[in-house]
Amino acid sequence: MAIDTFGTLGTQFSPQYLALQDSFCCEGSNVKVIRWIGCKPGVYKGSKNLFSSDDLAMCPWFQAIEAYAYSTIELDPGGYAELELSHLYFFAKIEWESDALESLKHIELGFNQQGGVVGSTIPFNIEAPTPEVYNYTLVRSTYSMNTASPYTGTMRINNCSPYIASISMLYAY
Numbered sequence: 001m002a003i004d005t006f007g008t009l010g011t012q013f014s015p016q017y018l019a020l021q022d023s024f025c026c027e028g029s030n031v032k033v034i035r036w037i038g039c040k041p042g043v044y045k046g047s048k049n050l051f052s053s054d055d056l057a058m059c060p061w062f063q064a065i066e067a068y069a070y071s072t073i074e075l076d077p078g079g080y081a082e083l084e085l086s087h088l089y090f091f092a093k094i095e096w097e098s099d100a101l102e103s104l105k106h107i108e109l110g111f112n113q114q115g116g117v118v119g120s121t122i123p124f125n126i127e128a129p130t131p132e133v134y135n136y137t138l139v140r141s142t143y144s145m146n147t148a149s150p151y152t153g154t155m156r157i158n159n160c161s162p163y164i165a166s167i168s169m170l171y172a173y
Contacts, residue, residue, distance in 0.1 A: 106138055
């Protein structure tokens with residue numbers, strides 16, 4: 001068995017590896033961590049599994065797509081970017097400066113409201129609003145969105161943190 005990057009013997013699923021959590025976040029506190037192990041989410045406090053669910057397991061899964069795009073942007077503190085998108089699936093991962101404090105990591109993802117479809121709650125937009133009306137979601141590290149009808153329009157990314165953020169995105173149609 002190889003020594004992993006944390007210097008313990010074992011795999012990332014072994015009790016020795018999971019116990020590493022005690023040394024960086026949870027010793028003497030009520031902090032809990034969500035981890036995806038074996039395709040399903042679990043809530044852990046140290047090496048103790050408090051909750052897991054087969055109903056929420058995410059693998060195996062797939063989505064048929066016709067086209068995809070991948071991009072990475074870097075935003076300075078207080079910076080923003082606007083992107084024109086057309087997708088059914090969107091995934092973003094945010095990398096921060098190495099000294100960034102967890103409590104100050106904030107990126108806003110703003111999606112322009114979309115036109116309604118059959119079954120939408122009335123009243124609804126016939127088309128995407130112009131000028132844009134954004135619905136914002138606050139994100140720290142990852143974001144995933146999967147829609148039944150195509151999202152088309154403008155997305156705004158705001159860096160609300162005092163740190164430089166690198167945002168990698170995959171969007172597929």
